Amino acid sequence: MIGCYDFCGHYEWTFEWLRAQGGHDLVRAYWDEAIHQDSQLHSSKLIEAKCIEGMKEYWGPTLADEGAVYERTVTDYVFRIDMHECPSKGFLLRNGLNQYTDYCDHCMGWIGPLMQKAGFVIDHEHNHCGQCWWEMRRASDATPASQPCELAGKGDVRLRPDWKSPHTDHYARATDPDDKTTV
Amino acid sequence: MDDARQSTLMSDAETPSPLPYTDTKPVGHADFYFAINATFRFIQRHHGEEALKNYWRDIGTSYYRPVALKWAEQGMRGVADYWRAFFQAEPGAEVEVIESSDEVRLEVKRCPAIHHLRDHGREIVPNFCQHCFYVNEAIAEPAGLTVRICGGNGTCTQRFIKQTAEASPQNLEDIAPAS
Numbered sequence: 218m219i220g221c222y223d224f225c226g227h228y229e230w231t232f233e234w235l236r237a238q239g240g241h242d243l244v245r246a247y248w249d250e251a252i253h254q255d256s257q258l259h260s261s262k263l264i265e266a267k268c269i270e271g272m273k274e275y276w277g278p279t280l281a282d283e284g285a286v287y288e289r290t291v292t293d294y295v296f297r298i299d300m301h302e303c304p305s306k307g308f309l310l311r312n313g314l315n316q317y318t319d320y321c322d323h324c325m326g327w328i329g330p331l332m333q334k335a336g337f338v339i340d341h342e343h344n345h346c347g348q349c350w351w352e353m354r355r356a357s358d359a360t361p362a363s364q365p366c367e368l369a370g371k372g373d374v375r376l377r378p379d380w381k382s383p384h385t386d387h388y389a390r391a392t393d394p395d396d397k398t399t400v
Numbered sequence: 401m402d403d404a405r406q407s408t409l410m411s412d413a414e415t416p417s418p419l420p421y422t423d424t425k426p427v428g429h430a431d432f433y434f435a436i437n438a439t440f441r442f443i444q445r446h447h448g449e450e451a452l453k454n455y456w457r458d459i460g461t462s463y464y465r466p467v468a469l470k471w472a473e474q475g476m477r478g479v480a481d482y483w484r485a486f487f488q489a490e491p492g493a494e495v496e497v498i499e500s501s502d503e504v505r506l507e508v509k510r511c512p513a514i515h516h517l518r519d520h521g522r523e524i525v526p527n528f529c530q531h532c533f534y535v536n537e538a539i540a541e542p543a544g545l546t547v548r549i550c551g552g553n554g555t556c557t558q559r560f561i562k563q564t565a566e567a568s569p570q571n572l573e574d575i576a577p578a579s
Contacts (some may be wrong), residue, residue, distance in 0.1 A: 218486070218533045220486060220512075220513075221430055221436070221491070222419070222428035223420075223492060224429070224432035226421045227459060228432075231458065234445075247442055255438035256434040256439075257435075258437040279431070284425045291538075304423075304425075311423075312422070369506065
């Protein structure tokens with residue numbers, strides 16, 4: 218049986234299996250169709266209906282259940298997460314699992330299309346070591362991403378001494394997993 | 401700390417888990433069953449049923465290779481230890497693991513995946529329960545073992561036995577469609 222305890226391990230293995238079968242386009246289709254539109258149907262419905270309030274209702278219990286260490290900053294205009302210990306990437310790092318080129322892309326792979334449908338854009342950066350930050354704003358809001366400390370204060374993941382190790386991938390007002398630049 | 405307590409902790413720390421990949425939390429997040437079910441549906445929709453069977457075989461021989469190595473080394477004891485630890489970490493599982501010298505039998509009284517999917521009104525891929533045969537067979541084969549499954553759709557019996565010429569092949573009709 219394929220179980221949920223080590224889900225992140227076989228999930229990551231599956232990305233590489235799909236890439237070998239049908240290339241990058243098949244992996245992108247998987248994140249959108251299988252994860253966003255099927256597996257995460259409950260989060261899509263919640264966020265499309267309740268916007269930022271829906272994000273609070275979805276990520277609060279989910280990240281707690283997964284065992285994440287994170288900070289959340291919410292205003293009427295922005296939903297921000299500072300992920301200090303990603304349970305998913307952490308599992309892979311602890312178990313030495315690294316089949317796919319960038320596991321962290323899967324989040325933008327399913328959250329991106331979800332946010333686009335709900336009318337939001339994303340500023341996001343991940344460092345491939347289990348730390349990242351996210352800011353979701355309405356697509357009509359031209360406010361740029363916050364500077365370190367500006368929104369999250371001392372909880373801003375960018376203040377960590379290990380944040381820039383070894384490099385980060387950055388998304389600006391994006392909803393597409395391929396719209397990233399490496400910093 | 402008294403000596404007895406210290407001894408227990410050291411013993412726990414030194415005993416390697418029967419599971420190849422371990423987490424800091426004791427039990428998995430049940431909503432991941434949604435993604436497992438969705439993954440099967442996606443592969444079958446895009447590439448057909450045979451591709452889905454290949455996916456199950458490949459994940460068994462590749463991702464779960466450390467399990468096959470342990471079963472080959474430890475025999476039925478390793479098989480039983482693995483499944484006890486496995487189902488302990490799956491939320492809502494009710495499974496009895498019965499071990500003898502020539503067989504390990506799993507009596508799955510409550511499949512955690514089927515029940516979670518059903519409880520949340522998810523459309524379950526009809527051949528969902530076949531994944532247990534294809535994945536488990538791919539793990540068992542290099543260890544000189546084979547698996548036979550009867551039932552499905554929430555309860556089943558899985559027998560891990562030695563490969564012999566006399567062993568009749570798995571009849572897929574013995575595995576119930578899931579709903």
